[in-house]
Amino acid sequence: MPGSPDRDQVGRTAGEGAPRGPLAGLTVLDLSRVRSGPAATRLLADWGARVIRIEPPETASGGDGMMGREGSDFANLNRGKASMTLDLKAPEGLDLFRRLVARADVVIENFRPDVKQRLGIAWEDLKPINPALVMASISGFGQDGPYAGRPGFDQIAQGMGGLMSVTGLPGQGPVRAGIPVADLTAGMFCALGILAALLHARATGEGQWLHTSLLEAQVFMMDFQAARTLVEGEVPAQAGNNHPTSIPTGVFPTADRPINLAVAGEVIWQRFCKVAELEHLAADPDFADREARLVNRDRLNGLIAERLKARTADEWTRVFNAAGVPAGPINDMAQVFADDQVRHLRLATPVDLPGHAAGSTALLRLPVTLTTTPGGIAGPPPALGADTDRVLSDLGLAADAIDGLRDRGVI
Template sequence: MSGALQGIRILDLSRVLAGPYCTMILGDLGAEIIKVEAPGGSDDTRNWGPPNTKGGESAYYLTANRNKRGMTLNLKTEAGKEVLKKLVKQSDVVIENFRNGTMERWGLGYEQLKVMNPRIIYCSITGFGRTGPYKDLPGYDFIIQAMAGLMSITGSEKSGPIKVGVPISDVLSGLYAAIGILAALNERHISGEGQSVDISLFDSQISALVNVASNYLVSGKIPKRMGNEHPNIVPYQTFPTKDGEMVVAVGNDRQFRKLCELLNIPDISLDKKFATNPMRIQHRQELISIISEEMKKKTSKEWLRSLNEIGVPAGPINNLSELFSEEQVIEREMVQKIDHPTSSSVHLVGSPLKLSRTPVKIKRHPPLIGEHTNEILQELGFEQEEIDNFREQQII
C-alpha cells in the first residue's frame, strides 16, 4: 500500500528540529524527502549527544530524520547551486530554516526558484517570521518560550518561570509547517501554482497559548503561574495519594458529584460554595484542601481503578520507563524498531497518525551524512566522473 503523499518530492534544507520534524511527518505519510546538508554534515543535532547509538548517531538526530534520503551539497558554490536548481525543477516543496535573507543571497529564495518552477511550494521556518521588527533576530526554542509568554504561565509562583521539558515551540512550528505545506499542495490542484509558506516559532507558540491567551484578551488580567492547577476548571490538578501523586481532571459538575461520592464526601457537592464550577473556582483552596486529605487515604493505583470505573478522568504521572511499558503504547505501536547501518537497529517513537487505507510506514532509517548523494546525483543524470569531481572540489 502506497503512502498518502506518494509522488510528492520535498527538498529539506532545514536543520535541528522544527523543519526536520515537519519533513519527517510528511515522509511518514509517503512523501519522498531529500535531506540536503553541507559537505561533512550541517545538522547540528548529529552532535547533540549523549546518548548516541553504537555507530555514533545521536538520539536527538534520530528523533526527526527517518524516512529521508540524505545528500551533501555546498550551496555556497555555483556548481552546488546548479545541482539544487535541477532538484527544484523536479520537486514539489522546498523547506529551509536559514536566517532571513540567506537563501536570497545565494540566489535560491522563493522569488528566484519559482521562476524555474512556478509550482514550487517554498516553506521558510524562522524564529520570528519574514516580516516585522524581529525578523532578523535568531530564534531558539528556549528564547521563544520566554518571549511568547509560555514561561510566564508555566511553573508555580514559588518556582518562578519554567520552560516546558521538550522544545515545544519547535514541535509546534513543525506541525504548523506541515499543515501549511499540505494546504498549499491542495490549493495547487486548483490554481496550478505554488506559493510561499512563512512559519515562525514565535507565531506558533503564541497560537498555542489557546485558552490562556483568550482569558487575557477577554479580561485584561495577566495570568499567574498556577503550577499543576487549571485556571478555568476546579478540581483539575495533581493530588497527593498514599504512595505518590496522580492527576484528577474533573470536567463538569456531574463528574464532580461522582468524585465526591467516591471520596465519601457527598455533601460537598451540594454545598453552594462547590456545587458549580464558577463557585469552585472562587473557593478553590478550601475545596482542594478537603479533596487532598481524602486522596491521601489510598494508593494511586487504588484511586485510578475506582475513578476509571465511575468515569471520572484521572491518570498516573508516568516516567518514561513506565510510559513505554504501558500496554496502550505497545498496542498503538508507538515504539518502532528499525534497522540501522551502524547500530544493527534503533528504537524510534512511532507516528500518531493512523490512516486506514494508507498507513504510515517507516521505510528508511535517519540517513548518515551524505548517504545517498551518489544515488541522487545519478538520478539527475550526472556521470560518476562528474560526481567524483564534485567530491574533489568539496561541492558534495
C-alpha cells in the first residue's frame, strides 16, 4: 500500500532513535495556525528544535481553522511538536506566555497584523523581555500597506500573485495550482529568515523581527515569469503543458499513457531526433533552432506525438534517458510512492498515528539530507494540551498552581 511502506524501504520509524538534528536545543513558541506558520515550524521541528504549539483551551478556541486535528493534513504539518493550551486573552495567560518568551529563541505567529497588538504580543511588547528573541510573522499581504488588514488565503494569493494567469491551457481561464503554493512557500521563506536571524542573534546577542506574507512569497515564486515582465516587458500567458522557452518540452502521448519530455538546447534536440528516429526534423529549416521551433511549435508537437504513439511510456522513458534526453512518467500520488527512486530516497517515513485506522502510516520527511545532523520526524502530532503540565513545570509552577490555572480556564 502506498500509505504503508515497508520499513526496509523507508528507513526507521519516526521517533525510533532519530538522529540529533542541527537545531537541537532551540526553543520555538508557535502561535501559528492552519498552514503557512505550521509549515515553517515543521522544518524547525524536523531539524531538532523543540516546537511548542501554544493553543487556546477548548473552552476559548474554535480549533485550527479548516483542518481536523485527527486528519492527515494536521499530522503532516504538526508531527513532532509539543502542545500546550494557554488563553492569551486572560491576564494570567499573557503573563505565562511572557515568561515563556524570556526563555525562548523564536516566536512565530500568523495572525492578521492588528491582532498581535490587541493581544499585547507584538514585537515591541516582546523585545524588552528577551533582547535576543527572533520573532517571525506571516500575514496574507504584509504588515502594512493598503491590504494589510485583509484576511489571507492561499488561492487569493495565487490569483493576485500571477500564478493563476500562467497555469492551465491557453484560453482556459485562470487555474489554481493543485497545492497551496503561497502558503507553503511563505512558510519555507519564514523558516529561512528565522535561521538567518538566529545566526545574527548568536553572533551579536541582538534579536529581530522578520516578516513575510503569502503575497510576497507567491510573487517571488513567479521567478523567471516575473523576470520576463520586469526585464523584458513581456506579460506571460497560459501555455498549458508547453514550456514557454524550451521547445519541444511538454506532455506527449505514447502507446499507453502520456510522458513528459524536456528537449532543452541544440545538443539535446539532436539527441532526441536520433533516438526518436526523427532525424529528418533536425534537418528541417522550420525546426532549425529554438526560435524556429517556437514559431512552428504546434506542428512540431503534432509530429512528435504521432511518433511517440509507437512505443509505451516506459519504453520511451528508458531509451530517452539512456541517451541523455530528459523524460519521465506523469504519476498520480499512488504511483509516486511506488516509484523506485522515491522508495530509494526514503521520502516516506513510518509514523504511529494514534486514532489512525491502520495504527501506523507514513509521512513525508524533509527533502534535504544533512549527512552529519540529519534530524528526522520526532513523532506524531500532539493531542491538544498534551504538554501543558510539563511546560509549566519547567517554568517552576507547582502541580496545585497548574490545577488552579486549569480550573480558571487559563489552560
